[in-house]
Amino acid sequence: MALTLVIGNKNYSSWSLRPWLAMKMAGIGFDELRIPLDQPDTKAGILRHSPTGKVPCLIDTGSAGRLTVWESLAICEYVNEAYADGRLWPADRAARARARSAASEMHAGFAALRTHMSMDIRARKFERGAAAIAREDVAADITRIRALWFDALLQSSGPFLFGDFSIADAFFAPVVMRFVTYGVDLAPQLAAYRDRVVGLAPMQRWIADATAEVEDLGDH
Ligand SMILES: N[C@@H](CCC(=O)N[C@@H](CS)C(=O)NCC(=O)O)C(=O)O
Structure with a gap:
């Protein structure tokens, strides 16, 4: 190939x-x-x-x-x-600009979330999640992500952040998985978005492969 x-x-x-x-x-x-x-x-x-x-x-x-x-x-x-x-970007120029902004914000930011809630797909770490959310910097990252998702879904009417699946959704997919691992509460419309991403056939494939991996890096 x-x-x-x-x-x-x-x-x-x-x-x-x-x-x-x-x-x-x-x-x-x-x-x-x-x-x-x-x-x-x-x-x-x-x-x-x-x-x-x-x-x-x-x-x-x-x-x-x-x-x-x-x-x-x-x-x-x-x-x-x-x-x-x-x-992989919205056809509408304004929506495309917003989607690019969201993906870039994810690429460049949310350091506290990434540090204190590192991706560990097959694990469930709710206590650790509660401790992380108690930190001001992690809470601020989560507040910003909730607002970004909420605004994007409201404006696009879904089903994904900017309408059809885009690179912005791919960029937030690891955040979706962190919210599952660390038990982060979401309002119903955001929980529905989370579940929609988790339910995608390729995500299910990735999750199955992740679960089958033998390496254990602990709390890396
Ligand atoms: N900004 C890079 C980040 C890449 C990155 O940090 N990858 C990690 C794995 S998720 C890595 O390769 N770590 C290995 C190392 O640093 O030795 C990107 O967007 O691709």
């Missing part, structure tokens, strides 16, 4: 999930190369493919020769342009 997506553990690698889900939702065919994180040979293994030593990384051996694309958002932009005819 022309496209290979280099990813980390499905249970833990939130950045890998984003382009993987976007590509699956767009019906793009690709091979996966999984490199387990936090092993003695992880860095060297990833560096064989990715100049940053981080996953995800996309290798395209198609028409342009061998092209390496790194950074999750850049990978999503590339596949959207090259393999999805732009379907």
Whole structure:
């Protein structure tokens, strides 16, 4: 296959999930190369493919020769342009601008949430979640995400943040999984959005693969 997506553990690698889900939702065919994180040979293994030593990384051996694309958002932009005819962003320019803002905000922000509620798909950590939410910085991140989801769903009427599934939804998919793992309460319309994302066939595949993985990185 022309496209290979280099990813980390499905249970833990939130950045890998984003382009993987976007590509699956767009019906793009690709091979996966999984490199387990936090092993003695992880860095060297990833560096064989990715100049940053981080996953995800996309290798395209198609028409342009061998092209390496790194950074999750850049990978999503590339596949959207090259393999999805732009379907991974809303057709409406204003909605597209808002969707890009949301994905960029996720890419650049929510550090407290990412630190104190790291993705651990197969685990249920409600006590740990309650302790994290008691922190002002984590609570502020969650408040902002709730507001962003609420406004987006209200404006688009759903079913996804900006209407049809977009890169913005792929970017928030790991947050959805964190809210499940850490038992974060959501208003009914946000809970329905969370459940819609979890219920997507590719998400169910990713969750099943994550659950079947044998590596245990503890509270990484
Ligand atoms: N900004 C990067 C973040 C990538 C990232 O931090 N990936 C983690 C795994 S989720 C990684 O490769 N960690 C391995 C390491 O740093 O050695 C992106 O959006 O792709």
